Amino acid sequence: MDFQISSEEQDIQRRARAFARSAVAPYAGRWEQQEHFPAETLQAYAREGLVGLTVSKACGGPGATTVAYALSIMELAQACSATAVTVAVSSMVAEVLSRFATPEQQARYLLPILSGGFVAGSFALSEPGAGSDAASLRTQMQIDGECGIINGEKTWISSGTHAGVFVVWVRDNGEGSRGISTVLVQPDDVGFSIGRKEDKMGLRASSTVSLHFGDCSIPVEARRLSEKGGGFRIAMTALDGGRIGVSSQAWGIAKGAMEDLREGLRQQGRSLLGEERAQIAQMESELLAARALILRAAWLKDQRKPFSAQAAMAKAFATESANRICQQAVTLLGEEGCTQLHSLERRLRDCKVTTIYEGTSEVQRIVIARSLMRA
Template sequence: MTGVRVGSALTAEQAAIKELVHEFAVEEVRPGAQAADADEEFPEDVWDGLAELDLTGLTVPEEYGGFDADRTTYAIVNEELAYGQLAVATALSVHSLATSCIAEFGSEALKEEYLPEMAEGRPVGMFCLSEPEAGSNPAEMSTTAERDGDEYVLNGQKQWITNGQRGDVAIVFAKTDGDDPSSITQFLVPADTEGFEVGKKEEKLGLRASDTVGITFDDCRIPAENRLTEEGKGLSAAFRILTGGRIGIAAQAVGLAQAAFDEAKEYAGEREQFDQSIDQIQSVRHKFSEMATKIEASRLLVREACRQAEAGEDNTVAASMAKYFASDAAMFVTNEAVQIHGGYGYMSEFDVERMYRDAKITEIYEGTTEIQKKIIARELL
């Protein structure tokens, strides 16, 4: 693990967790990353390893067997797992979104039923907000949940659902009053519910080891007790959870960028041209200066967003700034890493090729770059 690593000091516990997860990422995640990407299969053995480290309970309260991580620890885990493979970090972050929703909004009965097992890794969680015609503006969603006695009947379609094929329990957002956006409500829906239909796995540019699908609800009946928020409180709940999620994505972008930097640094020290290693060529050295600066600036933005959250401050702007800047930095750094590798960087046998493809999604999921800029401007102006 290289890089200058400037920034706020970690506690002894946070530093130990960082070292532990980094070691796991290097020894258990990275070795199989290329094969998982090529085969488009999620490495379940890695997931089992995360469970053994108690990381699948990252956002589960201790009383339900979870890790109950503070915001900085959550970011550290995301950064270091993305250092190994972004698809693994993404799967865990979405699972953590689901457990966060249950922990914050679920009844005591739902918490007791789901959180202890989810903390142990199964069932795997999903987060179902986006739709084919409602991505950046979830208020336009068309999925409905109609009350029928002691049940709700869900109809509609969700899109781009991470853990969609391997997941067991979904957090679903739907309108309880026709097309009224003020009626959006949050529900817990087990994947084995009749009418819960999983679509084909999407073929993607990057993040290919992560299963991404569409999910259709066809007269999908769930008990009324599975409603997580009051009717009409679902969208505000989603935004609150996603603010924390954006810190995780920003941290993932930092980890991915750091991995690409380290790969390029090692390669540049070994590759010789013009009778010298290419890390002695000034134009290449300048690339490393820019890459390192963007990585460290991104890491500082993430840490500041975490600090504000832990201090009870409104970190909406800080989280959006971190997500916007870090994802942009990940694209820049992975691009430069490929360039430093030259022709080899374009070959799939080198990790930087996968990292370059993976980096793009950090500018899109959990709020595009354009949405982050909109949030920042709205709060500032």
């Protein structure tokens, strides 16, 4: 058993940390208060070669490991989890394009995500009434000559206001999961528009919007990402990997909360009660356990071994423990923890949603139980 992180992985972690500490952390509080989506910073992060880390060199990416990717998101989320989720979703879109897009599609949509030519990429699966049960989605695509005509609505789509490309799941092949295909939509496509911006409790420097397709017309052969009916598999494959990103994001938030707590207690200069010491020991142990689960899932993915259940375990445990850690850190700092004196109250608000998106904790437990029953 080797717990060593390779020198390449350490180098990527160092680069992400340096960027996060100098170009993100000092501004994260202001971005959140002003609900500022940090487009230029995101493009600068991409120019550092840190978006789409796992995209192979053959597809124009850095060809780094998932372990390196997880470490980089952990660093970014300690500074600003809104920035981390935007990068994580763009990286997930990049990985989908690297695996399923044609060379022409990759040149047009993947390379700009990797280079910062696009601010972000969006992953448009969820719909009103089709969140956990994505297979029930209703956005339709009908074929008219060489065009795909899309009608419907997507909801809760991260980075929708700034994305250069949208990976969209549509129904074009009947009912159920086999009736779903994946296509690429551009922001300037006729009949496509951005709808309501969500007023969220946290991650206020990320954008989350609905998307409207009203007879949206796309050149269907150039934009298909899957064969007809093959889209659901792409979504589930992407979400397995995406859950490592969300776990890493939650871990970074919790790690940041522990740092805030340490600093706050130092400033208060008070000595801890025995019970408080026990709580801190528990929080630190959960942090370490979460990290081990995340890196194990990442390592399995890198080894091309089955990792779906491990990613689900990492997500359920890391996101729930991060919420406990943030909650407890606020409690331990007393009233100060509830103010903007530290970043704790922001971290507590940002953390909640990590137990919801890319599959709620309940859904993760279904994935884990299913895999156990199959074994």
